[in-house]
Amino acid sequence: MTAARCRATSQVRPEVMDFSPYSAGLSIDEIKERYGLDTVVKLASNENPLGASPLVQQVIRSHAGHVFRYAQSGNPRLARSIADFFGLPAECVVTGNGSDEVIDLLIRAKARPGLDNIVAFDPCFSMYTVLARLCGVELRQTPLNENFSFNWDALVALTDENTAIVFVTTPDNPSGYTPPVEEIATLAGRLPEQCLLVVDEAYMDFTGDRDAYSMLPRLMQHPNVCVLRTFSKSMGLAGLRLGFGAMQPELADYLKRIRPPFSVNILAEHAGMAALEDTVFYNETLRVTAEGRDYLNRELTALGCSVYPSRANFIMFQAPMDGGELHEQLLRRGIILRPLNKGYGLPRHMRVSVGSKQENAAFIAAFREILHAR
Numbered sequence: 001m002t003a004a005r006c007r008a009t010s011q012v013r014p015e016v017m018d019f020s021p022y023s024a025g026l027s028i029d030e031i032k033e034r035y036g037l038d039t040v041v042k043l044a045s046n047e048n049p050l051g052a053s054p055l056v057q058q059v060i061r062s063h064a065g066h067v068f069r070y071a072q073s074g075n076p077r078l079a080r081s082i083a084d085f086f087g088l089p090a091e092c093v094v095t096g097n098g099s100d101e102v103i104d105l106l107i108r109a110k111a112r113p114g115l116d117n118i119v120a121f122d123p124c125f126s127m128y129t130v131l132a133r134l135c136g137v138e139l140r141q142t143p144l145n146e147n148f149s150f151n152w153d154a155l156v157a158l159t160d161e162n163t164a165i166v167f168v169t170t171p172d173n174p175s176g177y178t179p180p181v182e183e184i185a186t187l188a189g190r191l192p193e194q195c196l197l198v199v200d201e202a203y204m205d206f207t208g209d210r211d212a213y214s215m216l217p218r219l220m221q222h223p224n225v226c227v228l229r230t231f232s233k234s235m236g237l238a239g240l241r242l243g244f245g246a247m248q249p250e251l252a253d254y255l256k257r258i259r260p261p262f263s264v265n266i267l268a269e270h271a272g273m274a275a276l277e278d279t280v281f282y283n284e285t286l287r288v289t290a291e292g293r294d295y296l297n298r299e300l301t302a303l304g305c306s307v308y309p310s311r312a313n314f315i316m317f318q319a320p321m322d323g324g325e326l327h328e329q330l331l332r333r334g335i336i337l338r339p340l341n342k343g344y345g346l347p348r349h350m351r352v353s354v355g356s357k358q359e360n361a362a363f364i365a366a367f368r369e370i371l372h373a374r
């Protein structure tokens, strides 16, 4: 028996055979090496332009000696801090190894493989697609409107008595489109009884107006809604992996029963609590992002791009040239953007994360150079 013929290792579930690895593009080091560059500006993953909070770094250093311990199962202290920060009852909060883990738990807790379906817009955040497929749950999608706004009627029309979850991302990724929260509240009232509305608010902090856009303050009035938040973006903890879901205590309790007990590690737990305390860093993040977003909007428009209005920490634009070509030309100059040609089928659309003032200026200078050389 050769290794290739070993059924113990080659035979996996059909859903698994169809998978290809998540592609995050080249790493910073790979780009430096390939193009002979000293510095690379990464504006591809919506990470925090200020890096990690100094307070968080200090707390991580001071807990380095504790990493031989398991975290307290379920992270009750962290859940309490999150609940206090957002004005929620602690029983409503489920922490996860990134909000990706909470998405996974929700799908596995709610959707019966082969029977139930999940509904989302097309395009949507890749984790909804990937995790639904892995669970063997049908994913039904309806296209976004031409201008990337949401067609609620079409979304509701896809639901039936077997719809376990409807996913909505607001602000949306990659467009930055953010509907008024009243529209989401109305959607919650139109869904079948058994269906959970999951509102992914990964970028909500950057809107600067939770009353106008967030379902979190309204959670108690809408028992069929779950709100997802992450520490990866506005809190600058993408590499530590921390997110949470806010939902009715009964559903939260089911998720806590099925989740792996130590998925949020001890450093992420302490870093998360410190991040919530560092309001100086948080406010500075929002200020730098809002300023950078205005700058990029102006400059991209001046360079002949059509820019989509965004309330997030990234901007989608349509370039006056091929997106794949622009991506490549920027890489040569040490700037990484997210082209939207492959996953999204948008040949001229690109997504740029709002960086620091210097990073934004470096991107615009490189883009201008590329356009002028044509």
Ligand SMILES: *Cc1c(COP(=O)(O)O)cnc(C)c1O
Pocket: 046, 097, 098, 099, 100, 101, 125, 169, 173, 200, 202, 229, 230, 231, 232, 233, 238, 241, 242, 243
């Ligand atoms: C970045 C992002 C998240 C956050 O994922 P984490 O697992 O918390 O890092 C969630 N949803 C969307 C739409 C995102 O873009």
